[in-house]
Amino acid sequence: MTLNLNWGILLEESATGDGPYWTLLATGLxxxxxxxxxxxxxxxLVGSIVGVLRTLPYxxxxxxxxxxxxxxxxxxxxxxxxxWFFVWPEVVPQEIGRWMKQDMPYPEFITAALGLGWFTAxxxxxxxxxxxxxxxxxxxxxxxxLGFSLPQTYRLVILPQAFRxxxxxxxxxxxxxxxxxxxxxxxxxxxxxxxxxxxxxxSNEVIVSIAAVTTIYxxxxxAVNRGMAWLEKKARVPGMIGGGR
Amino acid sequence: MIDWQLIADNRELLVEGMLYxxxxxxxxxLGGIVIGCLLALARLSSFKPLSLFAAFxxxxxxxxxxxxxxxxxxxxxxxxxxxxxxxxxxxxxxxxFEAAYYSEIIRAGIQSISRGQVSAAYALxxxxxxTMRYILLPQAFRxxxxxxxxxxxxxxxxxSLVTIIGIKDFMGSNVVVASNNSAMTEMYTFxxxxxxxxxxxxxxxxKRLHKRIAVIR
Numbered sequence: 001m002t003l004n005l006n007w008g009i010l011l012e013e014s015a016t017g018d019g020p021y022w023t024l025l026a027t028g029l030x031x032x033x034x035x036x037x038x039x040x041x042x043x044x045l046v047g048s049i050v051g052v053l054r055t056l057p058y059x060x061x062x063x064x065x066x067x068x069x070x071x072x073x074x075x076x077x078x079x080x081x082x083x084w085f086f087v088w089p090e091v092v093p094q095e096i097g098r099w100m101k102q103d104m105p106y107p108e109f110i111t112a113a114l115g116l117g118w119f120t121a122x123x124x125x126x127x128x129x130x131x132x133x134x135x136x137x138x139x140x141x142x143x144x145x146l147g148f149s150l151p152q153t154y155r156l157v158i159l160p161q162a163f164r165x166x167x168x169x170x171x172x173x174x175x176x177x178x179x180x181x182x183x184x185x186x187x188x189x190x191x192x193x194x195x196x197x198x199x200x201x202x203s204n205e206v207i208v209s210i211a212a213v214t215t216i217y218x219x220x221x222x223a224v225n226r227g228m229a230w231l232e233k234k235a236r237v238p239g240m241i242g243g244g245r
Numbered sequence: 246m247i248d249w250q251l252i253a254d255n256r257e258l259l260v261e262g263m264l265y266x267x268x269x270x271x272x273x274x275l276g277g278i279v280i281g282c283l284l285a286l287a288r289l290s291s292f293k294p295l296s297l298f299a300a301f302x303x304x305x306x307x308x309x310x311x312x313x314x315x316x317x318x319x320x321x322x323x324x325x326x327x328x329x330x331x332x333x334x335x336x337x338x339x340x341x342f343e344a345a346y347y348s349e350i351i352r353a354g355i356q357s358i359s360r361g362q363v364s365a366a367y368a369l370x371x372x373x374x375x376t377m378r379y380i381l382l383p384q385a386f387r388x389x390x391x392x393x394x395x396x397x398x399x400x401x402x403x404x405s406l407v408t409i410i411g412i413k414d415f416m417g418s419n420v421v422v423a424s425n426n427s428a429m430t431e432m433y434t435f436x437x438x439x440x441x442x443x444x445x446x447x448x449x450x451x452k453r454l455h456k457r458i459a460v461i462r
């Protein structure tokens with residue numbers, strides 16, 4: 001069989017009525033980026049808090065952190081997204097639920113960003129915890145001996161070092177959040193993979209659509225990889241694991 | 246929040262869905278480890294074209310979302326004229342996709358074995374296949390067993406994504422029951438709970454295995 005590849009299709013007007021096909025993909029890329037980046041901010045915030053909780057000397061708090069991580073790591077992302085999108089508005093008090101279903105702006109985007117953020121937070125927490133535990137114990141003891149309170153010890157001594165140590169392992173989580181955002185098409189987010197599906201179904205140019213979207217994802221992965229490599233170099237702690245070269 | 250009566254009424258569908266998910270996980274695990282092993286050996290080989298091909302394969306699959314790969318095969322297999330249906334073609338999708346991830350684990354495992362082992366095997370007159378078969382791979386596989394199994398738990402969770410193309414895996418059959426009975430709250434809560442009850446004990450066991458193997462080493 002011969003392959004008829006019509007690359008010009010990207011410039012043709014799409015049957016969806018939203019302009020040429022390339023704008024479809026551009027919109028998709030915007031949603032992918034917006035969802036992944038918003039999710040990443042949430043993941044870093046929540047993940048750091050949960051990670052710190054798990055290293056605290058108070059059992060109940062540490063246990064709470066462990067439960068968070070186990071729950072979010074042992075349920076598939078798709079199921080979590082379905083839960084937040086379809087179940088959560090029914091569980092919360094009625095008025096809030098009604099607002100979420102009717103008036104919340106961009107419901108797919110907000111749900112996807114939050115869901116993705118909480119999901120990734122469990123993985124970030126795991127890295128933050130091992131980052132904190134990888135510091136020499138003397139650091140914490142010295143700070144306490146100098147009369148720092150526990151919050152001060154964390155804020156001034158442990159965390160500044162731990163955050164620099166965890167940057168390399170967080171690279172792959174940052175890559176993952178872009179890839180995982182594709183699962184949000186199941187709740188109707190019009191991100192990149194969703195747009196590819198649209199383009200295939202409307203234009204029938206299977207190979208061109210797939211090639212275009214795959215190239216975008218690979219470029220994205222490459223850019224993230226380079227960016228994080230630069231950050232890793234900047235953040236190395238001399239004499240510590242993952243740095244000091 | 247969970248309607249046990251509804252679940253009991255639809256148990257056949259749900260059990261069938263779970264069996265499908267497990268079958269998909271098992272196939273992709275076995276196929277993925279075999280292909281992943283070949284890819285890892287290719288990547289470490291000194292024959293340039295072979296190692297370049299393996300590097301390209303692994304990097305390609307690792308930089309795109311699984312959902313996208315599911316759609317590749319969903320559209321491409323019928324496009325090239327094979328009418329095998331999505332519920333069979335995802336077996337190919339998952340095997341090829343997971344092979345890339347398993348191969349990275351296996352490569353790390355092989356590289357964790359000291360070079361002296363290989364040199365000693367060669368010095369004793371063993372050929373390359375013999376060295377791999379009797380010296381390197383047995384040691385490497387023991388070291389990487391916990392990581393391989395952890396990846397398999399991830400794989401099991403990822404199989405839920407086939408719901409997107411309308412396959413009745415475990416999540417897919419929950420979606421069917423939910424929409425037939427307008428019981429989304431009940432069924433999606435049940436699905437989350439069920440996945441947790443399968444994955445959590447396995448993760449716990451793997452954590453223990455990891456510790457035990459780490460001590461022996």
